[in-house]
Amino acid sequence: MTLIEARGVDFSYGKRLTLEGIDLSVGAGDSVGIVGESGAGKSTLLALLLGLAAPSRGSVLFEGAPLQLRDRSLMRRFRGSVQAVFQDPYSSLDPRQRVDRIVAEPLESLGLAHGPGARSRVAEALESVGLPADAGTRYPHEFS
Ligand SMILES: Nc1ncnc2c1ncn2[C@@H]1O[C@H](COP(=O)(O)OP(=O)(O)OP(=O)(O)O)[C@@H](O)[C@H]1O
Ligand SMILES: [Mg+2]
Known part of the structure; x- marks a missing residue:
């Protein structure tokens, strides 16, 4: 089953396009590595997958439903299921x-x-x- 998915995600900081056309799907039990040089946009992509920012285009889905950052009760349920574990x-x-x-x-x-x-x-x-x-x-x- 797909848990988290990015569909056609673009993200810009101001006018600067940082992510373009990202498609990604994470299923139950998957381990997914994101590789790229410094500044490639790995942390930015993670912020979108964690619902900390919204894509400029495309969508991030959790269990098949698009994240809506303004929907507080939806985001509360999402945060009850998806959390970051930081390295340090x-x-x-x-x-x-x-x-x-x-x-x-x-x-x-x-x-x-x-x-x-x-x-x-x-x-x-x-x-x-x-x-x-x-x-x-x-x-x-x-x-x-
Ligand atoms: N808050 C911000 N405002 C403007 N530009 C930003 C911001 N955060 C990141 N950027 C720019 O977006 C691009 C992607 O940055 P990001 O931090 O996502 O890269 P990264 O792949 O995580 O890099 P690293 O491997 O160094 O952690 C970089 O060019 C960075 O300078
Ligand atoms: Mg980073």
């Missing part, structure tokens, strides 16, 4: 927050879990990636 934990994780808080915050803000429910979802998430039960009580710098 030190620039993406708040060093002053414990890991359980960092993991719980998006669950709460997306309405996926609250209170005790959030606590057990956090424990499940940590366990699912092989982290010990006490991992949530630690800070990002305490991990290798």
Whole structure:
């Protein structure tokens, strides 16, 4: 099944055409690499696929339906399913927050879990990636 798709996507910063005619399809279980020299537009394409910006032409689809950045409830559902995991934990994780808080915050803000429910979802998430039960009580710098 196709999860995310770009169809005939163009994107311009002002008058400068950065992406032209991008067609891409990502199915369940796929790993897709995007390769190109610096400035080729990889990060720009990712921003479009994450719904952070809208194409100048063409569309980005999630599960077959075009993303509509102005449709708040649609975008909320989209963000509950599609998230970026950044490469450098030190620039993406708040060093002053414990890991359980960092993991719980998006669950709460997306309405996926609250209170005790959030606590057990956090424990499940940590366990699912092989982290010990006490991992949530630690800070990002305490991990290798
Ligand atoms: N906010 C912006 N405003 C104007 N131009 C931008 C902006 N962001 C990126 N660009 C330009 O768009 C082009 C594509 O940039 P982008 O960052 O998507 O490339 P990239 O492939 O991710 O590069 P890198 O490998 O260096 O990360 C570049 O020419 C860049 O200068
Ligand atoms: Mg980049």
